[in-house]
Ligand SMILES: Nc1nc2c(c(=O)[nH]1)N[C@H]1C(S)=C(S)[C@@H](COP(=O)(O)OP(=O)(O)OC[C@H]3O[C@@H](n4cnc5c(N)ncnc54)[C@H](O)[C@@H]3O)O[C@H]1N2
């Protein structure tokens with residue numbers, strides 16, 4: 329082996345699905361088992377379930393009171409109360425007690441006047457069968473309780489028991505073997521060295537298999553070794569219903585999966601027009617589905633959702649997964665290739681009653697983009713892209729009600745945003761903050777387009793030397809508020825020990841710098857300082873290289889991929905870097921006045937002023953928060 333697989337196809341998603349499902353439809357047979365009713369939550373009934381007994385089993389009192397013979401209560405009224413004798417005319421009953429012949433009505437305790445131990449008075453006649461639940465009112469023996477192929481819910485379990493059903497026949501859960509592969513893969517808990525990757529996908533698959541009604545059998549990582557992979561897959565097929573092999577699915581010299589699967593059985597598809605998820609392998613071995621999923625976490629997730637989930641449904645019979653599709657306005661132009669169908673993770677916010685979708689990182693390795701996402705939108709294969717402002721369909725992962733109670737912040741990044749969001753959810757459960765980091769300027773533009781409630785900004789006006797306010801005056805006609813945030817120290821983040829001996833911006837020539845994106849406040853500050861020092865940007869290698877956040881820039885320096893970056897003290901500190909202060913800046917929040925009263929904004933303001941937040945900022949260091957939460961109203 330050791331050869332590259334340079335022959336991946338590009339089968340359209342739907343076509344690949346049909347090819348595979350057709351190949352499997354006569355091979356996958358649903359199996360059944362009988363299980364205790366109490367263990368049947370979420371399982372699918374094999375066949376209709378009929379009640380063995382009625383409920384109630386007898387005529388039962390529906391209220392606490394007395395059981396009477398209705399005929400004997402005739403004529404009772406306010407004017408002529410009727411006296412009844414215990415045991416002769418009535419007996420005492422509690423809710424649920426049987427009511428036997430000759431009694432045929434129940435009078436509620438509240439409507440009974442007690443005379444002495446053995447007699448009572450009533451002021452109204454009883455109607456026959458009042459307050460009595462007749463035999464079989466709820467369930468009649470022989471009645472169908474649940475239909476075939478019904479997914480059992482908590483209420484169904486209750487009803488099954490009431491109908492005398494203690495065991496139920498359900499569809500058997502398929503057993504799915506999961507094999508992570510790759511010599512670089514180490515088990516969680518082991519200390520990672522350079523080149524090692526902590527195993528995570530098989531754990532994610534295990535949870536996905538369970539949530540879609542299967543039983544996962546997860547194995548330890550197998551190294552990139554043809555025979556080891558072959559023996560593992562072949563052995564699992566003897567007792568499992570399906571096998572997932574993770575990674576080694578594309579064109580690497582050690583990507584053996586497809587060769588192994590070809591030797592063991594038939595590979596129907598290798599390579600699908602989907603992004604992320606392209607190198608999916610769909611195979612049939614020993615009449616069972618064997619699926620190779622790509623190693624990158626996002627590709628693995630989308631490959632599973634697209635190809636494993638429908639095959640699991642062929643075993644479980646569960647097809648009715650809810651999909652929560654909404655229409656949202658796209659905040660940023662999305663360009664996509666005609667070569668594939670693309671799944672783009674998006675954050676969704678509701679601003680002024682309008683849902684806005686902002687695309688997140690599109691990298692297949694960026695698992696956090698899935699965590700941060702509220703949903704995804706699909707760009708069809710025959711579509712080259714979608715313009716900003718166009719409506720797109722978004723499949724939501726989060727509930728619409730959570731999205732509606734989310735403060736949407738788009739703008740400059742700072743570590744305190746995560747802390748604030750966290751404290752908001754603690755102080756006001758049910759209120760959330762979503763922050764997208766695009767830089768100060770891009771945030772203000774998003775606010776102008778009505779896509780955010782608030783923009784974290786730190787923009788220095790070079791002429792006046794004033795932060796933020798001049799920009800709001802320039803860009804907004806409507807009344808704006810500047811909520812004061814923090815003063816934070818910006819400086820050069822340098823490698824430990826400062827091996828390049830950088831003492832100021834002038835020393836950056838000849839070093840490997842990493843910049844921030846255009847429109848980021850830190851970039852504006854850097855350009856301003858460059859100008860002051862009279863230095864030409866072209867002398868700085870890496871001036872064009874951009875990192876999206878302070879932490880991302882700091883991480884590049886920490887990993888010796890760059891020598892210096894401009895950033896905040898907190899990021900340098902978090903990454904264990906040396907820090908050369910350049911100056912203090914004002915990191916505030918631009919808010920249209922009309923949003924100040926939103927409950928989500930009020931929660932934000934409360935947290936911003938809280939001791940708890942200030943304490944956490946002290947722990948990180950580099951922040952001054954004397955004015956945090958003060959509001960400056962900006963009038964034109
Ligand atoms: N020359 C080409 N290179 C690549 C192609 C291509 O068509 N031509 N396809 C790219 C695409 S698209 C994808 S997706 C990846 C998929 O590659 P593999 O499925 O072969 O996966 P690996 O290369 O083994 O791993 C990729 C990545 O994922 C990490 N990984 C693997 N297993 C796990 C696990 N269990 N838990 C966490 N992370 C895992 C692995 O270490 C790698 O970092 O190929 C492109 N290349």
Ligand code: MOO
Pocket residue numbers: 602603604605606607622624627692693
């Ligand atoms: O198609 Mo791969 O799955 O994008 O990264």
